Amino acid sequence: MERALEVARERRRAAKVEEDLLDAYQFSGMIGRSPVMLELFSRVRRIAPHFRTVLVHGPTGSGKELIARSLHRDSPVAKRPFVVCNCAAITETLFESELFGYNKGAFTGAMQNKIGLAERANEGVLFLDEIGELPLSMQAKILRLLQNQEVQRVGSTAPTVVDVRVIAATNRDLRQMVAEGRFREDLFYRISMVEIVAPSLRERPEDLRLLQQYFLDSFCKQFGKNISGITRRAQKLLSDYPWPGNVRELEGMIANACMMATGPILDISDFPAHLLESPGASR
16 A cells, blocks of 8 residues: 555656656747757747748658747747648649639639638738648749739739748659659749758657657647556556557547546556557557
8 A cells, every 4th residue: 555655756756757758848839848849949939030931841740830830939020920821731723812812703613802821811920731742833832922922813813912931841852843844943942041840759859758648648638638658568558569650649549548538547468459450569
């Protein structure tokens, strides 16, 4: 009984320490104490007051949109719009009308004027997510916006001047795409005036425990559960996993474990089976 009580006290002390660390190592919605993340936070602070265009690149699930929102939050236009354009989700035929808008009667079905995403972002930030997925014809339209700071709605004869800061994000190697002729060189140099790299979770192992605690606290509140921590053997399993889906995969895995848990501590049995079957898992 004494030993069990001491283990419980030790877990409470560890949880309190991790909560304090979470408070100390949060920056604009991002969490990290690893050298790469501290350098990222410093870079965002220096860039945010001045940027006009920024390229954020990194693997899927590494938090590129969080970086973009941090830049916006610390910029002089923090109180102005932050508008997201998912370049991979808009078909080529609709791209121009979605980005620049259209006038009533411009085409069949255009029953009224529509403001495009670029115009909605006026005096704020336009976030071009997955810009590497854009076909060349659509890239030319983005280049014109960046060069001239003006938009022309479909069906309009006159452009509208805008003041838009642009953050582009991609998980692709745009330099390689330029060399292969799949991405415009002039657009690449225009958006990459400043580059920020979003590190993979494997590059920041020091942050794994902090992120686990952050997501655990978040999902406990969301699901109405009282889970105080994760067993050591489960933490070892999580630390051995290669995390191909990065922070987004970790978030989903903790959410799954919180839903499955029936006790006050997350254990191996609460996590998905493929975690145990991964090549790096300890047997």
